[in-house]
Structure formats: structure tokens, C-alpha cells
Amino acid sequence: MVLVPVFLVVLFVGDGHETYWRVVAFIVFAVAVITDRFDGALARSYGMVTEFGTLADPIADKALIGAALIGLSVLGDLPWWVTAVILVREIGVTVLRLAVMRRGIIPASRGGKLKTLVQAVAIGLFIMPLSGIWHTGAWVIMCAAIVLTVVTGVDYVVSALRYSRPSAAGR
Numbered sequence: 001m002v003l004v005p006v007f008l009v010v011l012f013v014g015d016g017h018e019t020y021w022r023v024v025a026f027i028v029f030a031v032a033v034i035t036d037r038f039d040g041a042l043a044r045s046y047g048m049v050t051e052f053g054t055l056a057d058p059i060a061d062k063a064l065i066g067a068a069l070i071g072l073s074v075l076g077d078l079p080w081w082v083t084a085v086i087l088v089r090e091i092g093v094t095v096l097r098l099a100v101m102r103r104g105i106i107p108a109s110r111g112g113k114l115k116t117l118v119q120a121v122a123i124g125l126f127i128m129p130l131s132g133i134w135h136t137g138a139w140v141i142m143c144a145a146i147v148l149t150v151v152t153g154v155d156y157v158v159s160a161l162r163y164s165r166p167s168a169a170g171r
Contacts, residue, residue, distance in 0.1 A: 001060050003032040004067050011068075011127070016075040019129045026127045032064050033120045058097070058108060061116055062090045068123045078126055078142075085146060086119065089153040096160040111155060115148035 007028045013021040040057060043049050066087055072078035093112075108116075122145040125138035 001063055003028055003035075004063050007032060007064070008067055008071055011071045011075075016071075017129070022127060022129045026124055029064070029068060029120075029124055029127055033124070036061060036064075058112075059094065062094065065116070065119055065123065066090065068127065072123070072126050082142065082146065086149050089149045093153060093156045096156055100160050109152065109155060109159075111148065111152040115145065115152045118148055119145040121145075 007025060010021055010028055011025040013024075016022075036057070043053055069078065069083040069086055073080045073083045118141060122138060122142040125134075125141060128134075128138075130138055
């Protein structure tokens with residue numbers, strides 16, 4: 001979370017399209033993503049997983065991803081519809097998690113983790129000052145991220161419905 005404002009400041013230095021600062025913004029973004037992964041792995045390996053961490057970690061992911069998407073759209077590097085699709089899903093899943101929290105935490109699924117990884121790679125590529133075939137490659141990965149975003153969003157809705165219904169034993 002601490003790196004989100006740093007990332008945004010660096011992303012918007014100058015006109016937001018200076019090669020040097022875009023590379024620096026990519027490095028800050030990559031460090032934020034990588035440290036998030038290590039944080040989760042350390043918590044699991046030392047048995048320090050908490051309900052707070054299970055809920056806060058996805059929110060931190062969403063803050064970074066959301067800031068990057070909005071920043072790229074403001075700069076005109078990513079269409080607003082891409083940002084809207086991803087953010088609606090991310091906010092919706094967060095609301096669903098909060099709505100069913102009293103019945104239990106819906107942990108991040110493998111699909112959700114893959115979606116986060118593919119989103120991070122796609123966004124990272126859009127942060128970099130790429131052109132030609134590299135920019136086309138960034139779009140291919142972004143399209144995969146959008147598909148995973150929608151599919152895993154539907155999966156979370158199904159999971160939330162299961163959590164919100166009383167179990168047969170509780171009737």
C-alpha cells in the first residue's frame with residue numbers, strides 16, 4: 001500500500017510519457033507486486049495467516065491495480081472500458097467478500113490468483129514505453145487478463161451465494 005502513491009507520482013512525472021520515468025514507474029510497480037507475493041508466501045510458510053491478512057491483502061492488490069489502471073487511462077494509454085470492467089469486478093468481489101464475512105472468509109481462488117498475476121503482467125507492460133510487436137503482446141496479455149477477470153468474478157459470485165445460504169445442517 002505504501003508504494004501506491006509513490007507509483008502514481010512517478011507515473012505522472014512530466015507529461016506521463018517520458019521514457020525514463022515510465023521505466024521507473026514500472027520498477028516501482030514491479031517491486032510492489034513482488035513484495036506483495038513475498039509477504040503472502042512468508043505469512044503462509046510461518047503459519048501467520050490471519051483473517052485480517054486474508055481480507056487486507058486482496059484490498060492492497062486492488063489499490064495498486066486500480067491506481068495503475070486509472071493512471072494509464074488518464075494518460076490515454078489504456079481505454080477507460082478496460083479500467084471499468086476490471087474495477088467493477090474488483091469492487092464487486094470486495095463487496096461480496098464483506099457481505100458474507102460473518103459466515104466465513106472467501107479465500108482467493110487459484111483462478112483469482114492467476115487473474116491477479118496476469119493483470120499485473122499486462123499492466124506492467126502497459127506502463128513500459130513499448131511499441132510495435134511489444135505493444136501488441138501487451139494487448140494480448142491484457143485481453144487474457146480481462147477474460148480471467150470476468151470468469152473469476154462469476155466464480156466469486158457463485159461462491160458468495162453458497163456462503164450466503166444457510167447450510168442444510170443449520171436449518
